[in-house]
Amino acid sequence: MAFEGLADRLQNTIQKIRGKGKVSESDVKEMMREVRLALLEADVNFKVVKEFIKKVSERAVGQEVMKSLTPGQQVIKVVKEELTNLMGGEQSQIAVSKRPPTVIMMVGLQGAGKTTTTGKLANLLRKKHNRNPLLVAADIYRPAAIKQLETLGKQLSMPVFSLGDQVSPVEIARQAIEKAKADHHDYVLIDTAGRLHIDGELMNELKEIKELASPEEIFLVVDAMTGQDAVNVAESFNEQLGITGVVLTKLDGDTRGGAALSIRSVTGKPIKFVGMGEKLDALEAFHPERMASRILGM
Amino acid sequence: ARYRKVDEDFFEELEEILIQADVGFNTVMELIDELKMEVKRKNISDPTEVQSAISEKLVEIYQSGEKTTGHINIQEDSLTVILFVGVNGVGKTTTIGKLAHMYKQQGKNVILAAGDTFRAGAIDQLEVWGNRVGVDVVKHSEGSDPAAVMFDAIQSARAKSADILLCDTAGRLQNKVNLMNELEKVKRVIEREIPGAPHEVLLVLDATTGQNALLQAKTFKEVTNVSGIVLTKLDGTAKGGIVLAIRNELNIPVKFVGLGEKMDDLQAFDPEKYVYGLFSTIIEKEAE
Ligand SMILES: Nc1nc2c(ncn2[C@@H]2O[C@H](COP(=O)(O)OP(=O)(O)OP(=O)(O)O)[C@@H](O)[C@H]2O)c(=O)[nH]1
Ligand SMILES: Nc1nc2c(ncn2[C@@H]2O[C@H](COP(=O)(O)OP(=O)(O)OP(=O)(O)O)[C@@H](O)[C@H]2O)c(=O)[nH]1
Ligand SMILES: [K+]
Numbered sequence: 231m232a233f234e235g236l237a238d239r240l241q242n243t244i245q246k247i248r249g250k251g252k253v254s255e256s257d258v259k260e261m262m263r264e265v266r267l268a269l270l271e272a273d274v275n276f277k278v279v280k281e282f283i284k285k286v287s288e289r290a291v292g293q294e295v296m297k298s299l300t301p302g303q304q305v306i307k308v309v310k311e312e313l314t315n316l317m318g319g320e321q322s323q324i325a326v327s328k329r330p331p332t333v334i335m336m337v338g339l340q341g342a343g344k345t346t347t348t349g350k351l352a353n354l355l356r357k358k359h360n361r362n363p364l365l366v367a368a369d370i371y372r373p374a375a376i377k378q379l380e381t382l383g384k385q386l387s388m389p390v391f392s393l394g395d396q397v398s399p400v401e402i403a404r405q406a407i408e409k410a411k412a413d414h415h416d417y418v419l420i421d422t423a424g425r426l427h428i429d430g431e432l433m434n435e436l437k438e439i440k441e442l443a444s445p446e447e448i449f450l451v452v453d454a455m456t457g458q459d460a461v462n463v464a465e466s467f468n469e470q471l472g473i474t475g476v477v478l479t480k481l482d483g484d485t486r487g488g489a490a491l492s493i494r495s496v497t498g499k500p501i502k503f504v505g506m507g508e509k510l511d512a513l514e515a516f517h518p519e520r521m522a523s524r525i526l527g528m
Numbered sequence: 529a530r531y532r533k534v535d536e537d538f539f540e541e542l543e544e545i546l547i548q549a550d551v552g553f554n555t556v557m558e559l560i561d562e563l564k565m566e567v568k569r570k571n572i573s574d575p576t577e578v579q580s581a582i583s584e585k586l587v588e589i590y591q592s593g594e595k596t597t598g599h600i601n602i603q604e605d606s607l608t609v610i611l612f613v614g615v616n617g618v619g620k621t622t623t624i625g626k627l628a629h630m631y632k633q634q635g636k637n638v639i640l641a642a643g644d645t646f647r648a649g650a651i652d653q654l655e656v657w658g659n660r661v662g663v664d665v666v667k668h669s670e671g672s673d674p675a676a677v678m679f680d681a682i683q684s685a686r687a688k689s690a691d692i693l694l695c696d697t698a699g700r701l702q703n704k705v706n707l708m709n710e711l712e713k714v715k716r717v718i719e720r721e722i723p724g725a726p727h728e729v730l731l732v733l734d735a736t737t738g739q740n741a742l743l744q745a746k747t748f749k750e751v752t753n754v755s756g757i758v759l760t761k762l763d764g765t766a767k768g769g770i771v772l773a774i775r776n777e778l779n780i781p782v783k784f785v786g787l788g789e790k791m792d793d794l795q796a797f798d799p800e801k802y803v804y805g806l807f808s809t810i811i812e813k814e815a816e
């Protein structure tokens with residue numbers, strides 16, 4: 231039931247090759263079938279897998295693998311390299327606006343981890359970058375969403391801006407930025423309500439906030455356990471809002487997290503941070519190579 | 529209209545559709561192999577006939593083992609306790625609100641237990657639901673022992689002769705041993721207070737979840753003996769196909785589906801309707 235890693239998956243094929251002492255094109259093909267399976271079991275989107283396999287196959291058949299004495303190792307190496315490249319370099323920096331405050335919007339599906347990540351990000355900005363952020367409770371829909379952010383603010387001893395749940399999120403954002411300017415906050419972190427990418431009305435609300443607040447960053451918060459649908463969600467949020475980066479949450483679980491690759495390939499936007507727990511210090515920089523190993527089960 | 533042939537391309541497309549629905553590779557392969565055999569055996573060439581064959585096969589996989597409908601083990605003349613478990617953010621608290629509403633409408637006396645004492649605002653969230661639906665919530669302060677909340681909630685439910693007690697718990701990832709032990713303890717307290725309880729342990733799964741849902745189901749089943757699944761967020765574009773694999777490998781049935789954030793966005797699970805929704809696109813495309 232626990233899924234095999236790529237190395238285990240390649241064992242059989244490698245045994246066969248060893249017997250023959252030579253790697254043929256069909257051996258490579260067989261290995262690619264295993265790569266495909268490993269990626270699908272890691273939840274990489276199947277279209278993304280298809281393209282990926284095509285690319286890796288070319289490299290493999292080209293030379294590296296066929297001429298190698300350790301074709302299994304070589305396949306893994308090529309796959310890992312390509313995966314790492316696809317996921318981009320390390321990108322944990324956060325934009326700074328020339329005209330403070332710098333506004334950051336947190337967006338995403340319901341339950342992804344936006345509110346928690348807002349708290350974590352505020353903590354990181356203060357601790358690592360010596361900043362003074364204002365947290366903004368712009369989720370007026372979810373029961374007790376404001377209370378949740380206020381509690382996090384209390385835990386951090388940081389101010390939370392709220393106007394209750396009877397004022398529109400756009401107006402909340404507007405007044406929050408005024409307040410931030412008056413109180414000399416250099417960052418404004420806007421926690422928005424979870425919403426489906428196909429919910430036109432609520433997606434419009436985000437567009438309006440964006441228009442008004444001119445955020446430097448729009449972070450799409452995505453649950454690392456997301457399956458094949460990650461591409462639809464990411465593509466759609468990106469098309470409608472132009473996200474600037476991704477935060478992958480709940481990576482402290484045992485999911486392979488193939489969604490990372492899917493999201494990166496369809497949006498081209500960097501994964502900036504990963505959530506590694508429920509506590510407010512559990513936010514880390516994203517490491518492409520570590521993620522590649524994880525997806526491959528190594 | 530011109531129909532497509534039932535050929536290799538057809539099966540390849542079907543495979544892709546099911547994989548995209550998160551059904552999981554092994555279950556999909558099993559299914560496609562069986563379907564191919566069936567098509568050959570019955571000499572099927574008309575896609576509409578294949579449609580019913582697919583439907584039958586999927587429902588069959590789904591219903592392998594004993595047939596269970598969305599039945600909930602309600603005690604007719606005593607307190608029914610339902611425990612909700614699952615990973616973070618899947619929809620446990622919301623589902624409790626919805627289910628409370630459903631039972632209240634049926635004239636039942638419902639009480640909620642605020643067993644998530646950990647997450648910021650979790651108790652308030654359940655209280656908002658309690659007010660919305662018009663049912664009582666038993667709570668302790670944030671950070672207190674969830675097992676103690678359950679104990680109190682049971683005493684309170686008894687004192688008020690409640691029909692149904694819905695117990696919320698904090699979200700936890702299944703690989704966190706301490707948190708899973710805590711959950712086991714919560715369940716043990718309920719068992720000790722009422723023999724035969726909890727009468728249902730519902731694992732809440734987010735339909736957008738991929739293959740990890742299988743591990744979730746396995747571990748939560750080991751720890752709490754899960755009796756059914758609530759598949760939430762089906763109003764999005766994800767299909768939650770992993771429940772087929774879960775049914776296939778662990779034999780846990782889906783009992784309810786969540787279709788939104790409102791009080792009445794909860795429905796009993798209908799396997800045939802669900803299964804048809806999984807592959808309807810391929811059929812609709814043919815009928816064009
Ligand atoms: N284990 C773990 N849990 C997390 C992480 N990030 C968030 N969570 C948990 O996930 C659940 C949902 O988090 P929220 O921050 O409420 O998510 P949200 O996106 O704001 O949810 P909505 O506002 O309802 O859309 C909570 O139980 C959090 O504690 C993480 O990195 N690891
Ligand atoms: N679209 C949609 N959203 C849902 C559904 N069920 C729950 N949600 C939303 O998902 C988010 C998380 O729901 P919760 O009920 O807080 O989830 P939970 O499992 O209790 O979360 P934790 O207690 O933090 O682990 C909220 O924003 C809910 O409104 C559903 O069926 N459809
Ligand atoms: K989720």
Ligand SMILES: [Mg+2]
Nearest residue numbers: 344345369375
């Ligand atoms: Mg939130």
Ligand SMILES: [Mg+2]
Nearest residue numbers: 620621644650
């Ligand atoms: Mg909850």
